[in-house]
Amino acid sequence: MSLKRRDFVAGTAAVAAGAAVAATASASPAAAAEQPQHHKPALTHTFTVLGTTDVHGHAVNWDYFTDAEYEDKAQNDVGLAKIATLVSQIRKEVGEDRVLLIDAGDIIQGTQLSYYYARVDPITKKPEHKAPRHPMALAMNAMKYDAAAVGNHEFNYGIDTVRAFERQLHFPLLAANAIDAKTNRPAFPPYIVKKLRVPHGPHIKVGILGLTNPGIAIWDKDNVAGKMTFNGIPEQAAVYVPRVRSAGADVVIVSAHSGIDEATSWGDQLPYAEDASGAMAAQVPGIDAVLVGHTHKEVPQRIVVNEATGKNVVLSEPYCWGYRLTRFDFEVTLVDHEWQVTSCTATTLNSNTVDEDPHIAALVAKEHAAVRAYVNQTIGTCTQDLSIARAPFQCVPIVDLIAKVQVDTVKAGLAGGKYASLPVLAQAAPFNRTADIPAGTVRLRDAAGLYIYENTLEAKLMTGAQIRDYLEYTAEYFNTLAVGAPIDESALTNAGSRPDYNFDEVYGVSYDIDVSQPVGSRIKNLVLQGAPLDDQAQFVLAVNNYRANGGGNFPHVADAQLVWSSSDEIRNTIIAWVKAKGEINPKDFYANGWRLVRQGAPLYS
Template identity: 65%
Template sequence: MALDRRTFLNRSAATGAGVALAGAAAAPAEAHGKEKPVPAPKTYSFSVLGTTDLHGHVFNWDYFTNAEYTDTAQNDVGLAKISTLVNQVRKEKGCHRTLLIDAGDIIQGTQLSYYYARVDPITGTDGKRGPKHPMALAMNHMGYDAAALGNHEFNYGIPTLRKFQQQINFPLLGANALDAKTLKPAFPPYTVKRIKVPHGPDIKVGILGLTNPGIAIWDKSNVQGQMTFPGLVDQAKIFVPKLRSLGCDVVILTDHSGLDGGTSYGDALPYPENASSDVAAQVPGIDAILVGHTHKEVPSRTVTNTETGRTVVLSEPYMWGMRLSVFDFALELKKGRWEVTSVTADVLNANSAAEDPEVVKLVKAEHDAVVAYVNQVIGTSKVAMSSTESTYKDTPIIDLVNRVQTDTVKAGLAGTAYASLPVLSEASCFSRTGAIPAGDVTLRDVAGLYIYENTLDARLLTGAQVRDYLEFTAAYYVQTPADAVIDVAKLTNANSRWDYTYDMVSGVSYEIDIAQPEGSRIKNLTYGGAALDDSAQFVLAVNNYRANGGSNYPHVAAATSVWSSSDEIRNTIIAWVKANGTIDPTAFASVDWKLTRDGTPVF
């Protein structure tokens, strides 16, 4: 088994072999009782390994299916497999020639991470000390050097994030995560690592961390008045020169911000969501960027800095620990200082590795506790339901989510001035593999319908605004002529819109004519059997991501909030199933919307 870094350093110190990352250079050889001068090397190389968007994945396990993770591309997931890849690279290149970093979104995403935030929280309960986070256990063992803050780090609130920060042995970096009162970084903006070169000067590597400005929108309830998030370019222009002034020979950024592309929150913020390429092009002095946030695999991309003409190498490994980015740096010693002569990047596939038995051993008890938790039976269902067709058909499984949200908002509005208003609800197909079986229903079955930690809000909209909302969501479909053959695999995700950006609205009835251009697709929009009154008022049940501007839906972010809850929608659905005991689609399922072409139903 490959040595981890601490074992390597300890053995090096004990035997005098090797060169430790922070230790002294090996003693020069002696001949005839006299030391022979050893010239300083003229070149040197080292590697930076990177992960991103781990989202609580330690094992190659799917807690929603209660089986090993699998997909059509034969991907594997989890830090246990990444750890094996890291050990292999360290063995090949030398522990003293590698650094390991992450680009954020660590502590949210699986039932494993949820359990240690909400069920047995790391912050503790009733005055008792909480457990150690499974991601902290795994990442500390692997010897991470630094990680950037991701936007999902804030989903469970700042206290949970701060406790995780205390539990890890490496810094969480966020140069653009500022204290709202002092406007100073609320987390370390950077860290500097020294790589010892035998008989030569140290290589000083500056690692700068940047996160996503969208946190101010997506987790507004958790950060408002406490933290603010300026743009990546602005903060990089402050701290990259700072790192160079500290004598850093190499500057690498770890950014929780996509390479480029659109901004999901439109003009709600003056800072772009996906800005890594902008940073590379506009901020001199950067050698490489580890990219995160967009869940894409980009082994290597180069961007030319407009001021210096130098190229910056960027790499984004695939999400959930499916890939490991490897940046290889070559340096040359010039006038006593190291200069980068080349940077290359590529990714390694986790499906080629076995799970590291040390990581498995470290986190097994936590994993077993979560498996038992998610497999508890909480109700029964009269029929089986699936989300397989939910992106193009009105299905009972989405109707269930909308029914729970509608009931919850109606109960919340009781006794208020808004109690008499009709309540509509939006829901998305977050997973095309979501399923409720006939018979016993477990917690994991229900949790699989809502994989995000969203909470519920209720916004006041007019009929005209509801129509605009539906036109916006209808742009999810590819425009398809009436005489064209329908291929459901190519029908959705127009304009690079992911499934979670597509909303199905209950409480009204409507058709989406996919033969029409965007903005003119909603037909036969009715409420209560009559044409929708544009001046009428409605309450729309929305998740907090939408309510705060996520996906840039019209009107919602600016609309009046008439009710909200701090409980996750997932928990609300679980509680509804427990309270009702039986899931009977005949009580809530109906076909409220359908796809048409020139008035003819598609399905």
């Protein structure tokens, strides 16, 4: 029914009601009192917004590092094909015209599937009509996403890859705070307003505002410097939420690639908070709900009260990788010809409760098969099984392998130059607690599983004193273990929620970490080639670009002089090193350079 027709019918009803009132008034007062009083109920409507985040290249329920169905201890499943089944069920339950589907970013990085279509058979291939279709675009288009925020990992492969992916989508990528450095205007659409049809009522206009993480300026500095800048999340929301409302939105949902209230990993290197969704909800009026991303946590529902309006804002984060799907259920009421939110609740649904959508799985089957063939290439052999499982507690060969590859690569890069005579140290971390290189045949996926991020390699000039500070900072990964207390490994690591990838060992020196000592006084017996480390001596530290640009807020490294860098991913460097050697043998690289102690006594033999 058109607005004019509806208004006409409503007006006609009002005239008829007036005639009835007049007729009643002409009767006796007693008769009038006996007439029932009818009040037309307010028009209400319900709709649902579904949300994913941090899917990280998981189109189907598959682990390309093990070349098998994904499996973890919690029995989680992954992938858009699983999510698609949940979405279809809800659309059938609620009604297709009452459901919106959005994402909060980090879509095209994280698996060998996404890597393949960024580097091996890239979607940036020219001419464009001959470029492959990105499997994540194929799946998300088929699932009929309405919008997605841009995540920080979208920029790992450069702006050209983000743009190529954007062109393949049937829905917009949103980022109100990603600013074109030349025009000072948003580099992506800031928001979109979707209209939901209502029987016998005006459309409900749902505004979706997208915001990404300011840390892109640090983490992908080489890809975005001079091209894009990134403003703060509450700051930019304060600018754009009123604009979304002015565009007619009855309901405003923010899709934010930012956690709720975590600590900021870059310290004071940027004037903006990393995980600011909670602050945004509290400080910026006019937001009804926030789909949260970035922190890889499951938050079914968090209520934040807006400081200006006193209204509840509903936040929800659906974990990552397609483990969960967020469901926001809205009720709105028509008041003075405007829809107002009268109820909003959120929950998360587990994708392991359903089978994969066969249509989505079939849609990306060719791409899936191509990647499986790629990761199963044989690249060498290994003399023994190398597991990373003990890496948070003990120095293990598999992490030293990462560091050794970096040392060799940087030494080759510096050969014949000004810094060729300096000792080269290397930073490495337990990036993937399930990584394992088997004895015998080594396939590409085995080596790739060591390094699950798209980092590149850089070399920074550091002093011995700076290396010591660096190690003291990395030792903050451990909680204090009192003398005589039992060793509880579940409570020993990840102090202050520090992730494993921010626990660096430094290869090329040896040292003890005394976990009975307070933070800042834990590094003992720091030695280089049998002698105490000279604080005044100079070293070259091989680091990944995330760390070199300030990721993790490690001391000194971001400001240190850059003496060499490579544009090749460290993962590829590891693969090439193994291919060239032909054999992985720990005797060629294992230094066993650090250990955990308590008052000098080793925790592990």
